[in-house]
Amino acid sequence: MKQHHLSTKFLMFYIFIGVFGFFTVTLGGSYMVEKHFEHSLSAALYTEAHNIASNDAVKSNISSTTVDTLQEHLSAIADFQDAVLWIINSNGEIIVSTRKDIDIDDPIPLEEFDAAKWGSNYYQVGKFYDYFDTDQLSVIAPITSDMTIKGYVAIHYGMTNLYQSRSSILFIMQVIFLICYAATSLLLWVYSHYIRKPLTKIMKGASEYAGGNLEYRIEVTSDDEMGYLANTLNYMSDELNKNGEYQRKFIANVSHDFRSPLTSIKGYVNAILDGTIPYEMQDRYLKIIAFESERLEKLTRSLLTLNELDMKKRMMHIHRFDINDTIKNTAATFEGICTSRQIRLELLLSGHELYVKADMEQIQQVLYNLLDNAIKFSNDDSSIQIETTVKNGKVFVSVKDHGTGIPKESLNKIWDRFYKIDASRGKDRKGTGLGLSIVKEIINAHNQNIDVISTEGVGTEFIFTLEKSK
Numbered sequence: 001m002k003q004h005h006l007s008t009k010f011l012m013f014y015i016f017i018g019v020f021g022f023f024t025v026t027l028g029g030s031y032m033v034e035k036h037f038e039h040s041l042s043a044a045l046y047t048e049a050h051n052i053a054s055n056d057a058v059k060s061n062i063s064s065t066t067v068d069t070l071q072e073h074l075s076a077i078a079d080f081q082d083a084v085l086w087i088i089n090s091n092g093e094i095i096v097s098t099r100k101d102i103d104i105d106d107p108i109p110l111e112e113f114d115a116a117k118w119g120s121n122y123y124q125v126g127k128f129y130d131y132f133d134t135d136q137l138s139v140i141a142p143i144t145s146d147m148t149i150k151g152y153v154a155i156h157y158g159m160t161n162l163y164q165s166r167s168s169i170l171f172i173m174q175v176i177f178l179i180c181y182a183a184t185s186l187l188l189w190v191y192s193h194y195i196r197k198p199l200t201k202i203m204k205g206a207s208e209y210a211g212g213n214l215e216y217r218i219e220v221t222s223d224d225e226m227g228y229l230a231n232t233l234n235y236m237s238d239e240l241n242k243n244g245e246y247q248r249k250f251i252a253n254v255s256h257d258f259r260s261p262l263t264s265i266k267g268y269v270n271a272i273l274d275g276t277i278p279y280e281m282q283d284r285y286l287k288i289i290a291f292e293s294e295r296l297e298k299l300t301r302s303l304l305t306l307n308e309l310d311m312k313k314r315m316m317h318i319h320r321f322d323i324n325d326t327i328k329n330t331a332a333t334f335e336g337i338c339t340s341r342q343i344r345l346e347l348l349l350s351g352h353e354l355y356v357k358a359d360m361e362q363i364q365q366v367l368y369n370l371l372d373n374a375i376k377f378s379n380d381d382s383s384i385q386i387e388t389t390v391k392n393g394k395v396f397v398s399v400k401d402h403g404t405g406i407p408k409e410s411l412n413k414i415w416d417r418f419y420k421i422d423a424s425r426g427k428d429r430k431g432t433g434l435g436l437s438i439v440k441e442i443i444n445a446h447n448q449n450i451d452v453i454s455t456e457g458v459g460t461e462f463i464f465t466l467e468k469s470k
Helices: 002-053 056-061 067-083 159-210 225-273 281-309 322-334 333-340 360-376 435-445
Strands: 084-089 094-099 123-126 136-145 148-158 318-322 344-348 355-359 383-391 394-401 450-455 459-468
Touching: 002 123, 002 136, 002 148, 002 159, 002 318, 067 084, 084 136, 136 159, 148 159, 159 225, 225 281, 281 318, 318 322, 322 360, 322 383, 322 394, 333 344, 355 360, 360 383, 360 394, 360 435, 360 459, 435 450, 435 459
Parallel strands: 344 383
Antiparallel strands: 084 094, 084 148, 123 136, 136 148, 318 355, 355 459, 383 394, 394 459, 450 459
């Protein structure tokens, strides 16, 4: 509503500027053009009058009976200038006029004619001592001979002609103003439609996002920079909204996974302290407490690892190392549990040594999590293959088990944090649901890929790539 009010005020102001500008151009332009014509035309007429007054024929004939011989010559000059040309004698009488035949013996007197009153002015606008019915632009130049003024040359140009010339120029100025005003109006419309309105919507969206309304959509669909910016902000809000949902889910999952073991630990400790559990049975429940404590420790460690990866607090130390040797060392840490469950670890390694460029500690974490996952979902008396191959300058590492497999509907979810397949499929309740998330984060941080192939009831194979060292 406020924005609409501002737009209306701006429109009214713009219309006012247009009307005011038009009248300013009309009135001010009319005055300026008229004054320009007055000065330029009067200067030209005075120059012509001065040239005529300086002519020897004019000087010698002004007081003679042969003054009629000037009539034809002066008429030609007056017609060219579209003006009236006079010769005035020293008594202030018109003796020659290009528009009227005057007898030398019967000159036309000018009432109150006094050239001295003109002072430094060389032109006047008016009816020239009430001789004319309409305003004239009049100039006079003295005719001098032997330092004596013999008479005057006067040229009169009708102001009506000047006004017509002024109107023509003024019409052109008005048309130019209207064209400029229309062009400006078009530019303002383009600005308002393609820039201001989309920008207003984007600012509104930014304000909504700042206020926490991440579901707000910016309705700008143009194929320009504004549309791109709006789509980017919409995408940002979607991602922030997803992140917010993820954080809420993350906190809920963390709370649930911490609450369960903590409740068990607290219950059993209190039961031991108050004597509810007899002394001879305490060892059994202490083992349960130790089991739950180990579960909490593993969950905390995984969360810290994810936090380091998320916040990029941990810088990767990329260097050259033997991936085959790393696989052997990682596999050795699982010998105890594999022996107890009669699971065979088969290492199918390419060559005696195979060097890659990566962060060795993080790749060890990947191998550990994948092996731990494979053992957890393997049947007793089965085998797990760890294989390395080289293709197209990349090293492919495969961890393959022959266990329960992953249901097809769960394949796209296994990388989500805290996602766990039905607990009845696993052999170990200590799983946190974070292992594969950590694996994915580490491989992505190396700009590499990881894929999974699984058939329910047959087994699962994880394959990831590493950069081969040259």
